[in-house]
Amino acid sequence: MISIKKLSKRYQTKDQVVQAVDDVSLEIEKGEIFGVIGYSGAGKSTFVRLLNRLEEPTSGEITLDQQSLTQLGKNDLRKKRQKIGMIFQHFNLLWSRTVYENIAFPLEIAGVDKQSSKEKVDELIELVGLKGRENSYPSQLSGGQKQRVGIARALANDPEVLLCDEATSALDPETTDDILDLLVSINKKLKLTIILITHEMHVIQKICHRVAVMEQGKVVEVGDVLEVFINP
Numbered sequence: 722m723i724s725i726k727k728l729s730k731r732y733q734t735k736d737q738v739v740q741a742v743d744d745v746s747l748e749i750e751k752g753e754i755f756g757v758i759g760y761s762g763a764g765k766s767t768f769v770r771l772l773n774r775l776e777e778p779t780s781g782e783i784t785l786d787q788q789s790l791t792q793l794g795k796n797d798l799r800k801k802r803q804k805i806g807m808i809f810q811h812f813n814l815l816w817s818r819t820v821y822e823n824i825a826f827p828l829e830i831a832g833v834d835k836q837s838s839k840e841k842v843d844e845l846i847e848l849v850g851l852k853g854r855e856n857s858y859p860s861q862l863s864g865g866q867k868q869r870v871g872i873a874r875a876l877a878n879d880p881e882v883l884l885c886d887e888a889t890s891a892l893d894p895e896t897t898d899d900i901l902d903l904l905v906s907i908n909k910k911l912k913l914t915i916i917l918i919t920h921e922m923h924v925i926q927k928i929c930h931r932v933a934v935m936e937q938g939k940v941v942e943v944g945d946v947l948e949v950f951i952n953p
């Protein structure tokens with residue numbers, strides 16, 4: 722479903738060249754929960770940013786459902802990006818808007834009419850378990866609730882893929898488990914492909930089907946979670 726071929730990203734700064742992602746090739750199946758693990762600086766964030774084209778690759782190719790992401794023009798890219806949801810470590814919510822308005826925001830941008838938007842937002846609020854909090858502001862919510870808003874917002878345009886960049890790293894262990902359970906139930910219910918970037922092994926072990934291990938920009942190992950982490 723997502724095919725990544727020889728993907729590289731090199732940053733050229735004043736005094737050095739950093740090969741942040743180095744010749745990565747991966748196939749990620751539809752409906753799979755795929756983990757990418759590695760230490761800080763391994764290239765994980767750059768990798769996810771390449772996947773939704775927040776960064777331009779230096780070389781290589783990404784295809785999503787047979788369509789090249791790397792060769793899209795501006796307009797097609799905008800449309801395709803709606804099919805890629807993303808959640809973040811620090812939630813990236815709009816702080817002056819309510820829960821409802823945060824979730825409705827991507828629908829507004831996509832030009833969805835008010836009535837359809839309301840139906841969609843109500844459905845999402847139910848899905849992530851935030852009923853009754855529609856009119857709260859992010860500052861009135863716990864970390865776990867903020868991430869639930871982030872997840873609902875990411876799902877607003879019915880994405881094919883959900884990218885999670887250290888999405889539980891700012892949460893306590895119990896809340897982390899709740900959010901991971903929610904991601905699993907969404908994966909099952911919506912048959913949504915999930916790509917999850919983390920430095921935390923237990924996150925991978927709890928919900929991922931397969932995992933890639935990144936070191937210095939390279940994928941040094943890829944396989945079923947049980948094979949990669951349990952067997953010698």
Ligand code: ADP
Pocket residue numbers: 732733734739740741759760761762763764765766767768
């Ligand atoms: P991770 O998410 O695994 O911590 P990153 O993708 O953030 O890794 O970083 C990988 C490498 O690329 C690091 O050496 C980092 O310093 C470098 N890097 C990331 N973004 C930039 C940038 N915009 N300019 C220059 N170097 C960068």
Ligand code: ADP
Pocket residue numbers: 813814815816817818
């Ligand atoms: P808008 O006026 O469009 O509703 P906001 O003023 O709410 O936007 O927020 C603009 C950006 O600044 C958002 O991306 C939001 O995440 C960030 N932001 C605003 N307030 C805070 C805050 N207290 N802490 C962290 N980020 C914030």
